[in-house]
Amino acid sequence: KKKKKKKKKKKKKKKSLMAIMITDECINCGACEPECPNNAIYEGGAEWTYADGTSLKGLITTLNGEEIQADHNFEPKDMDVYYIVTDKCTECVGFHDEPQCAAVCPVDCCVDDPDYRESEDELLAKKDFMHL
Numbered sequence: 550k551k552k553k554k555k556k557k558k559k560k561k562k563k564k565s566l567m568a569i570m571i572t573d574e575c576i577n578c579g580a581c582e583p584e585c586p587n588n589a590i591y592e593g594g595a596e597w598t599y600a601d602g603t604s605l606k607g608l609i610t611t612l613n614g615e616e617i618q619a620d621h622n623f624e625p626k627d628m629d630v631y632y633i634v635t636d637k638c639t640e641c642v643g644f645h646d647e648p649q650c651a652a653v654c655p656v657d658c659c660v661d662d663p664d665y666r667e668s669e670d671e672l673l674a675k676k677d678f679m680h681l
Contacts, residue, residue, distance in 0.1 A: 570660060571590075576658075585638075586639075589638040590631055591625065591626075593631060603619075603680060612678055633650070639676045
């Protein structure tokens with residue numbers, strides 16, 4: 550007896566988005582930094598803050614519930630090449646159709662960061678959090 554295969558309705562899978570990262574192939578040209586609408590890209594060795602390029606001021610509660618001063622200086626994520634702060638990266642969702650850093654990078658070192666997966670809704674919430 551052959552069993553009939555039931556056709557399963559394909560669920561529309563929500564596109565899984567990721568923050569962008571800069572690989573160590575970066576040539577430090579700086580083309581990406583001014584393109585970021587969230588000011589999430591910093592030169593190697595530079596400290597970063599939530600306040601940079603956003604409307605965040607004073608005591609803030611981050612999306613993961615941490616209370617911190619918006620202008621608190623965080624340690625650089627990389628000392629040698631440009632880096633992207635995942636807590637500020639929205640993959641340009643809500644601003645552009647594609648991540649602008651990747652669009653302008655001459656050596657294609659702005660790539661998806663597999664360690665940081667976020668939905669489009671999460672990325673929009675991050676955008677709304679930073680840009681009141």
